[in-house]
Amino acid sequence: MRFEYAPAPESRSVVRLRDSYGLFIGGSFVSGSSVFKTISPATEEVLAEITHGGAEDVDRAVAAARHAYERTWSVMPGKERGKYLFRIARLLAERAREFAVLETMDNGKPIRESRDVDVPLASAHFFYHAGWADKLGYAGFGPSPKPLGVAGQVIPWNFPLLMLAWKIAPALACGNTVVLKPAETTPLTAMLFAEVCQQADLPPGVVNIVTGDGDTGRLLVGHPGIDKIAFTGSTAAGKEIARQCAVSGQRLTLELGGKAANIVFDDAPVDQAVEGIINGIFFNQGHVCCAGSRLLVQESVADSVLDALKRRMASLRLGDPMDKNTDIGAINSRGQLDKITSASQAGEEEGARRWSAPCALPERGFWFPPTLFTDVASSSPVAREEIFGPVLTVSTFRTPSEALQKANATQYGLSAGVWTSKGSLALEMASRLRAGVVWANTFNRFDPASPFGGYKESGFGREGGRHGLEAYLDVVATDVAGTVADV
Numbered sequence: 053m054r055f056e057y058a059p060a061p062e063s064r065s066v067v068r069l070r071d072s073y074g075l076f077i078g079g080s081f082v083s084g085s086s087v088f089k090t091i092s093p094a095t096e097e098v099l100a101e102i103t104h105g106g107a108e109d110v111d112r113a114v115a116a117a118r119h120a121y122e123r124t125w126s127v128m129p130g131k132e133r134g135k136y137l138f139r140i141a142r143l144l145a146e147r148a149r150e151f152a153v154l155e156t157m158d159n160g161k162p163i164r165e166s167r168d169v170d171v172p173l174a175s176a177h178f179f180y181h182a183g184w185a186d187k188l189g190y191a192g193f194g195p196s197p198k199p200l201g202v203a204g205q206v207i208p209w210n211f212p213l214l215m216l217a218w219k220i221a222p223a224l225a226c227g228n229t230v231v232l233k234p235a236e237t238t239p240l241t242a243m244l245f246a247e248v249c250q251q252a253d254l255p256p257g258v259v260n261i262v263t264g265d266g267d268t269g270r271l272l273v274g275h276p277g278i279d280k281i282a283f284t285g286s287t288a289a290g291k292e293i294a295r296q297c298a299v300s301g302q303r304l305t306l307e308l309g310g311k312a313a314n315i316v317f318d319d320a321p322v323d324q325a326v327e328g329i330i331n332g333i334f335f336n337q338g339h340v341c342c343a344g345s346r347l348l349v350q351e352s353v354a355d356s357v358l359d360a361l362k363r364r365m366a367s368l369r370l371g372d373p374m375d376k377n378t379d380i381g382a383i384n385s386r387g388q389l390d391k392i393t394s395a396s397q398a399g400e401e402e403g404a405r406r407w408s409a410p411c412a413l414p415e416r417g418f419w420f421p422p423t424l425f426t427d428v429a430s431s432s433p434v435a436r437e438e439i440f441g442p443v444l445t446v447s448t449f450r451t452p453s454e455a456l457q458k459a460n461a462t463q464y465g466l467s468a469g470v471w472t473s474k475g476s477l478a479l480e481m482a483s484r485l486r487a488g489v490v491w492a493n494t495f496n497r498f499d500p501a502s503p504f505g506g507y508k509e510s511g512f513g514r515e516g517g518r519h520g521l522e523a524y525l526d527v528v529a530t531d532v533a534g535t536v537a538d539v
């Protein structure tokens with residue numbers, strides 16, 4: 053049964069959009085050489101004009117970060133750095149509604165998610181790392197681990213503020229300064245964050261934000277004044293950056309794509325597993341690197357799980373992301389919508405059977421219905437390649453070892469999920485799944501204290517927790533098992 057709800061739109065009045073935004077360099081907003089526009093993916097309305105950072109702008113930003121690193125930030129006691137981070141965390145929490153509305157306007161994600169997930173987690177990241185700033189000597193990296201210098205950070209569009217927090221909070225806590233480049237389709241919360249840095253009286257140049265596209269990212273990554281690069285984005289761009297760094301010798305962490313298996317055993321509680329599958333793939337329109345995009349379900353319960361899943365998918369509400377009832381918002385850009393559409397068409401042409409939830413799509417904006425594929429050959433691109441949209445493939449298995457073999461048969465290794473009422477089976481699967489994160493009887497749970505990162509083509513290095521600090525300290529990198537890694 054589907055309940056009807058009256059619309060419950062969040063008000064936009066809390067956000068004061070400027071007509072145009074400059075670059076944030078040395079603590080001030082400065083103009084650059086050219087501009088582009090950022091739009092709302094739900095309405096295609098132009099939201100603001102954004103500066104496109106060129107070579108000179110990147111130079112200026114790196115110089116400001118270097119100056120701040122040498123003169124203030126790296127010589128400031130950790131306890132003092134921590135105070136700034138606490139201040140930023142509190143300001144994010146105080147201005148949470150403003151950030152959530154702006155994120156939803158620029159990204160297209162449901163306000164329910166930006167309000168309840170993105171913004172609180174971003175604030176929590178600053179709170180968590182504020183606590184580390186004066187305790188780095190107790191983190192197991194020696195008595196006084198040193199920062200690396202200036203970090204160049206490039207982030208994607210799926211969790212714009214949250215990815216910013218994952219990058220900036222640990223870098224600053226460890227005494228580094230940063231130049232961050234947000235994604236071209238979602239720069240607005242980064243610009244609002246720049247205002248928060250001013251409000252927190254953060255010393256000028258500690259955080260610099262240069263907007264632009266992949267070319268601006270390339271300029272930043274290739275800049276000789278950068279000591280450490282932290283990149284989150286596609287595996288293709290990650291490989292390009294890894295090649296560049298192999299020559300330059302810069303420190304590098306990569307958080308890349310994924311194609312996670314979500315494995316449902318026959319003893320799992322079906323209703324909870326179905327909620328987990330829905331959350332795994334339809335949260336944030338499936339624009340999630342660790343999305344559970346491959347459902348593996350034990351053959352004996354496959355029909356009942358699939359029936360329940362379709363019923364639940366049919367009840368998802370797609371539409372205005374500003375409406376508090378909305379479950380599925382807009383696809384972030386026309387380019388991403390085209391990618392999802394063509395990957396789905398290719399799946400159908402290869403013989404996979406498609407089922408999409410029956411829902412009306414708004415006329416304007418970029419939309420794709422929650423969709424699943426059955427009868428999918430494991431060699432099919434729809435089952436192998438990251439679609440980064442609300443598209444799930446479903447296949448079956450008979451034994452735990454068959455599930456493991458299918459789950460690990462991917463070039464990625466970011467995450468996985470296991471649904472079973474047997475603790476021993478969950479632990480056994482977790483130890484044999486080649487994935488950086490394995491969730492048991494839940495999915496897409498994040499915590500600043502918990503390290504996140506991948507194996508294989510999902511990248512290397514960890515973000516979050518004690519492991520995440522290591523990426524911003526001048527210490528020998530170790531892998532998650534504690535052995536020296538060849539990065």
Ligand code: NAD
Nearest residue numbers: 207208234235265266269270285286289307308309310341
């Ligand atoms: P993308 O690689 O196209 O772009 C990511 C960012 O990198 C953008 O800011 C872009 O402007 C910039 N960029 C692009 N090419 C670059 C280059 N050669 N050098 C430097 N910068 C460059 O990826 P996207 O489409 O924006 O994001 C989606 C991808 O990000 C998916 O593959 C997803 O799985 C991945 N992702 C991974 C994680 C993780 O933690 N592992 C988290 C979120 C997203």
